[in-house]
Amino acid sequence: MQTSRTNPSLTVFVATLLAFAVLITALSEGYGTGHLSTSFIKTLGKTLCLGLAALAMDLIWGYAGILSLGHMAFFALGGYMIGMWLMYARTREIVEASLSGGGLPATPQELEQGIASQIFGVVGGSDLPFIWGFAHSFPLQMALVVLVPGVLALVFGWLAFRARVTGVYLSILTQAMTLALALYLFQNESGLRGNNGLSGLQNLPGLADVDQATLSVWFFWASAAALGLAYLLISWIVSGKFGSVIRAIRDDEARVRFLGYSVEGYKLFVFALTAVVIALAGALYYPQAGIINPAELAPTASIYLAVWVAIGGRGRLYGAVIGAAVVSLLSSWFTGGRAPSIPLGFGRLDWVDWWQVLLGLTFVLVTLFAPKGLGGLFDALTGLRSPNRRGAALGPDQGALQEREAQK
Amino acid sequence: MTALLEVSGVTVSFDGFRAINNLTFSIGPAELRAIIGPNGAGKSTFMDIVTGKTRPDSGSVLFGDLSRSLLKMTEAQIARAGIGRKFQRPTVFEDQSVAENLTLALRAARSPWRVLFWRPTAQDRGRVAELAEQVGLLDHLARKSGELSHGQKQWLEIAMLLAQEPRLLLVDEPAAGMTPAERDLTTDMLVEIAKTRAVVVVEHDMEFVRRLNCKVTVLHEGAVLAEGSLEHVTRNKDVIDVYLGRGE
Ligand SMILES: Nc1ncnc2c1ncn2[C@@H]1O[C@H](COP(=O)(O)OP(=O)(O)OP(=O)(O)O)[C@@H](O)[C@H]1O
Ligand SMILES: [Mg+2]
16 A cells, blocks of 8 residues: 555554554453453543544644644534434433333333433423434434534535635634534533533443443444544545645645645535544544533633644644643543642642643643654654754745755 | 737726736737836736736636636636746745645646545656656655755746646746756746747846747836837837836
């Protein structure tokens, strides 16, 4: 395959992922020695999903140069769509069991009523809103995982790109989008249980007798497979002429237009594609998290995604995955209260409070001093060095200088 | 002979300043034309209008056998209709190799979906090598174009223009930053290209224009001041006053 020839990191990445998955399985409670707790397996599975989201973020930001600060909205939407089916089907099992206790099988109306009041009791409702119309069917709801974020991305992207909104303005617009969506979902009238969100998503319908220790390994494998496949897909996309076009758009979109490429069309394509990939990542993430609520769409969630990619090194796919993994794992360690506090003379440095500050500082330092992020370490290891231009473009008049730099 | 490009009565103002003033211009399907004029005469703005970058306030721009209006088309549509442009400042994609730059420009389908599945054939690779050879960049195909010298970037951009196989080429100051030998090569090349296509060259350097040996249009304050052979326009009193008289 041409992709692997031009990009040796591909084989390394997939092999590492596979070895990692086998190792974790061997240490799991469900299938191995039990050295790793089920909740830790879930954390790792979720981390792989975040890596998948970062991969898509790298495609749109690192390669196409569109700094979307709203992509975690698609992640949450994917979670909500799969969550509706999980919650409905699971509740249906419970209601069926309790109704059949009376001897007679329940009528469809009774069943429907029972499910609706079970799910919507917390928000004082007893009818299923119409958006739950497909929740009874796994294939239909799976289609919505792709369609709802995909269509939203297409409509939003079409409006924004057609109006040629770029740069900071586009970033602000995407923040507004995710905020608006979060505020909408916070309302009980949105039909998705307001700030309660959807819960109990860790229980798979029909698999009541499979314990969480086993399920967690299944989801871990599904997440690893999704990450591996997405890595192959996105490597393939960026390795060809399409990748060349979007990098050209990132660097000088006006020039790309004069070559006859519809810049808006490409941006829309990448925006929608990454939205769908991220939605699928969300659909794998939330069954492992067990719960989703509108706070997941907070504007900061999308900013985190960008920070992971920046720290990992944008414009290189493995960098994004490493950034997401390292930062999100460190983050859950520090904020989980397990990191020892550091006693200082005048008080104690509590990591739960100070982690955010440390992360912010790291982000600033990486941007200033290591723009290639963690991925840059691999360059250093393989002896690749590139000139430090302090962000300035290769000026047309310094061609000869660039030549010297490149030969160094 | 019907014209390939017909610009008539075009006017553009920027904040009340008329950069192009009732300009009329036309060029045939296989013609070489030089445009000269002092700084700020509106030469680059003229190219902006034809390529769709700037929308005129009034006037019409018609292109091709069917005389399609370019005014309602986007930049990308105009480029696909067969108009290629070389910018005043060399603009190549510096982060990409010479081969990638040429491949981007190569005449092929432009829609995202088709491009996603596009893979170069032996013929495409051959064409890229051929274009690179034509501008002396064959040994540099794998290099990042940002590493090239100023003159080499100019060449690369000219090769990209050829790769598009446009019917009309708009070339803004191609010889800037080139050595005299490179300039001569450029003129020869432009003359050769113009045997099959229309080429409009903007240039300040009189010696360069003389070597092109073609009809010359003199622009001044956004309008045509004179048109004809170089000898003809350089004898024109208005031209001498506004342009040549300043020791250009
Ligand atoms: N986008 C713009 N906004 C405002 N003024 C502009 C714009 N583009 C061009 N102008 C003005 O229009 C006039 C014509 O500019 P243009 O670039 O077409 O000149 P030119 O003939 O190409 O000059 P040069 O020989 O220096 O390249 C100039 O006075 C310029 O300042
Ligand atoms: Mg100019």
